[in-house]
Amino acid sequence: MKELAGKRIAVIGAGKMGETLVSGLLQAGYLDREQVVATAAHQERLDHLEDKLGVATTLDNRSAAQGADVILLGVKPQTARPVLAQIGDLLTTDQLLISVLAGVKTTALEDMLTGDVALVRVMPNTPSLIGSGMSAICGGRLATSEHLEVAEAMFRPLGRSLRLDEKHFDAVTGLSASGPAFIYVVIEALAEGGVKVGLPRSTAIELAAQTCLGAAGMVLETGNHPALLKDEVTTPAGCTVDGLLKLEEGGLRVTLIKAVVEATSRAGELVDPD
Numbered sequence: 001m002k003e004l005a006g007k008r009i010a011v012i013g014a015g016k017m018g019e020t021l022v023s024g025l026l027q028a029g030y031l032d033r034e035q036v037v038a039t040a041a042h043q044e045r046l047d048h049l050e051d052k053l054g055v056a057t058t059l060d061n062r063s064a065a066q067g068a069d070v071i072l073l074g075v076k077p078q079t080a081r082p083v084l085a086q087i088g089d090l091l092t093t094d095q096l097l098i099s100v101l102a103g104v105k106t107t108a109l110e111d112m113l114t115g116d117v118a119l120v121r122v123m124p125n126t127p128s129l130i131g132s133g134m135s136a137i138c139g140g141r142l143a144t145s146e147h148l149e150v151a152e153a154m155f156r157p158l159g160r161s162l163r164l165d166e167k168h169f170d171a172v173t174g175l176s177a178s179g180p181a182f183i184y185v186v187i188e189a190l191a192e193g194g195v196k197v198g199l200p201r202s203t204a205i206e207l208a209a210q211t212c213l214g215a216a217g218m219v220l221e222t223g224n225h226p227a228l229l230k231d232e233v234t235t236p237a238g239c240t241v242d243g244l245l246k247l248e249e250g251g252l253r254v255t256l257i258k259a260v261v262e263a264t265s266r267a268g269e270l271v272d273p274d
C-alpha cells in the first residue's frame, strides 16, 4: 500500500480500538510491525500489546510522537486535552494526526493543539478487527486531499469507509460505532429463541450470527431497501409474518431507533467543551 509504505505510525493510547486497528492492518499486510510504536498509561497494557502484536511500545507519548509520520490518537475523549498538551509542541506540519475519539470535534482538537498539524477525524467500529469495519472520515482545517487519502488507506483494509460531513459524526457514533453492541444483543436474543425451541446453544448462536451476516450482505450487495428484502422472506400466511408481528408487539423497531438516538446524544456529551 503505497500511502503507508515506509511511514512510521505512533498509536497514542493503544486501547481496544488502537489495538483493533493495528491488528487489522498487520493482519491485512498493510503495515509491518517495525513501522508501529504504541503507547498506553500502564506497563501491563504495553506488555499485552508487545505479546499480541509484536510492536514497539513505550509509556512516553513524546518519544513515540516525535518523528512519526502518522499519529493515531486512541485515548478516551476525556484524556485528549492532557495528552495533546503533552505532545503538542512536538507536532509539525509534516505529520498527520488521526483522531478516532468519539464526540470530539476537529475544531476542539485543533484548539487543544499549540501548533499547526493536519488533522483527520475517523469514527471506526470494532469489526475493523476482521476487515468488516465501518469508518466515517472527515478532515480538519489543515487536512488536504492527500491527508484524507492516507487516512483512507489506513482504514480501507479494515472494512468500508466513507467521507462524511463532520456534523454527522455523533450520529455515526450512535449508529455504526455503538451499533455492534446492539447487534450482539440481537444475535444473543435470536439464539436464546433458538435454545427455547430446542437448538443446542452453539448451533443457535451460529445460526443467528450467520443470519445477521447474510441479511446485512443482502442489503449491501443488492442495494435493495431492507423492507423489500423483508417482504421477500414473508410468505402470505406463513410463519415469518407471525414472528414479525411479535417484533412489532415487543417494540423492537422503536427500541432500536431510540437506542441510536440516545447513543448519538450521549456522543455529544463525552468531553468537556473548554
Ligand SMILES: NC(=O)c1ccc[n+]([C@@H]2O[C@H](COP(=O)([O-])OP(=O)(O)OC[C@H]3O[C@@H](n4cnc5c(N)ncnc54)[C@H](OP(=O)(O)O)[C@@H]3O)[C@@H](O)[C@H]2O)c1
Pocket: 012, 013, 014, 015, 016, 017, 018, 039, 040, 041, 042, 043, 045, 046, 061, 074, 075, 076, 077, 079, 083, 100, 101, 102, 103, 123, 124, 125, 126, 177
Ligand atoms: N471501542 C469502540 O468501539 C470505539 C469505536 C469508535 C471510537 N472509539 C474511540 O476510541 C477511543 C478509545 O476507546 P477504547 O474503547 O479503545 O478505550 P480504551 O480501551 O480505554 O483505550 C484507551 C487507551 O488509552 C490509554 N491511555 C490513557 N491515558 C493515557 C495517556 N495519558 N497516554 C497514553 N495512553 C493513555 C489507556 O491505557 P491503559 O490501558 O494502560 O490504561 C488505554 O489503553 C475513544 O476515544 C473512543 O471514543 C472507540
